[in-house]
Structure formats: structure tokens, C-alpha cells
Amino acid sequence: MLPPPKLSLEELRAADARRAALVYVSEAFAEAVLDGIDVDAFADAALGAVFRELVANYGEEQVVALAERLPERIRAGEFSAHSQQ
Numbered sequence: 001m002l003p004p005p006k007l008s009l010e011e012l013r014a015a016d017a018r019r020a021a022l023v024y025v026s027e028a029f030a031e032a033v034l035d036g037i038d039v040d041a042f043a044d045a046a047l048g049a050v051f052r053e054l055v056a057n058y059g060e061e062q063v064v065a066l067a068e069r070l071p072e073r074i075r076a077g078e079f080s081a082h083s084q085q
Contacts, residue, residue: 007015025046032042054063073079 029042029046033039051063051067054066
């Protein structure tokens, strides 16, 4: 087995921040569903919010470049439930 990669303190903090953010988003999703919000409607709204925020921070072209990589990331299983375990 390979040893774990050596990450800088900054990289560890960024990874921790992403994990914490995912918890917040997952909890918001679960609360919305419990309140009767349609899963597809919530997911669509969340994607809209994400892309508006990304465009505001990075501009249209950088977000387009990110979006163009989504099909391969999806096909690779990066967003599948099994990858979150």
C-alpha cells in the first residue's frame, strides 16, 4: 500500500473547509426535502446558486472551463454516492 500523500497545512485546511461545506450543503438539502421541497427543484436551485457565485467570483470563461470538465468527472464517478463514503 502506498503511504498517504504529504499535504501542506494550507492544503489540509482547504480539504477540511470543503468537507465542512459539504456537510452544510447536505444538511440544507435534507432539511428542504423534509419540508416537502421537490428533490429536483432543490438541486436545480442549488446549481443555479453555485454557478451564480462562481461566475461572480471567477468570471464566465473560468466557469465555462470548469463546466466543460463536468462530463468526465461525472462519468468517473466523482459525484456518485459511493464516492462519498
